[in-house]
Amino acid sequence: MSVIPYNTDTISNEIHTEWAGKTVHFAKEIDSTNEWCKRLSKEDAVHGTLAVAEFQSAGKGRLGRRWVVPEGNSIMMSILLRPDFEPRFASMLTLVMGLSVAQAAKELEVDVSIKWPNDVVVSRKKICGILTEMGLEEGKIREVVIGVGINVNLAEIQEELKDKATSLYLETGKIYDRNRLIGLVMGKFEKNYEKFVQTCDLSLMIDDYNMMLANKCQPVRILDKLDPYEGVALGIDREGELLVRVADGRIRKVCSGEVSVRGLYSYV
C-alpha cells in the first residue's frame, strides 16, 4: 500500500500526488473537503479521488451541523466515488467507511468500536464522524462523496463536546502518524468497497462490522418519537439496519438514527 505524504511541515497550499493510482489533492485550508470533492467532480475528477485538508473553514457535520476542528492534528478528508449501482444503495457506504476507519485504528492497536450506524468511538466517545453525500443526474448517481473526520492527535476537545468526543491521543497518550492512518483507512476502504459492490449490501462484511459494534448484546433504547421501545441490540443485517430483540422475543429493525452510548444506549 502506498503511504500518502502528509506532513504539516511540508504541506503547501495545494499539492497533487498519486495514491494507489488515484489522485490525491491536499490543501492547507479549504471550506470543506466534501464541497471540494463535489467541485472536483464537476471538473470530471476520477473515481477514487481523495481530498485532504489541514483545516476546514466550513466543515460540515451530519444533520446540518458544523464540524469544527482546529488546524492540524486531525484528519479531514473526502473520497469521491462514481459507482454504477442504484442510488438507494449509497447510504450503506457510510457504514462501509465506518468499518474501514475502525479496522484501521484497530491495526494501530487502539481499542475502537463502532457506534451504529457510523460513529467510531473509543471509551464510548466519538473519535470519527462520517458524512456521505450523493449527487444525482437523471436519476443515476453522478457522485458519492464520503467525508471522514478523525480526531487523531488533538490534545484538547472543545469544552461543550468533552463528554461526547475524544481523540486517539487523549485516549492512548500516543501520537499517531496521520499519513499512515490515512493510508490504512483507504486500504481498508478499498477492500471493503470491493466487497460491497459485489452484492450492493453489507453481507460480505456483516461479521466484521458486528464484531466491532459498540453495543452488541447490550440493552438499547429506541427513541422513536411515536413508538419508543427497549431491547437488546443483536447486530446489523445486510442492509445495515440494527436488529433489536424486544421483550416478547420479536426482532425489530432500526433503520437509521442517533445512538447515545452512555448507560442504556438510545436511538432516535
Ligand SMILES: O=C(O)CCCC[C@@H]1SC[C@@H]2NC(=O)N[C@@H]21
Ligand atoms: O457529523 C458527523 O459526525 C460527520 C462529520 C464529518 C466531518 C468530515 S471532516 C471531512 C469532511 N468534510 C466535511 O465538511 N465534513 C466531513
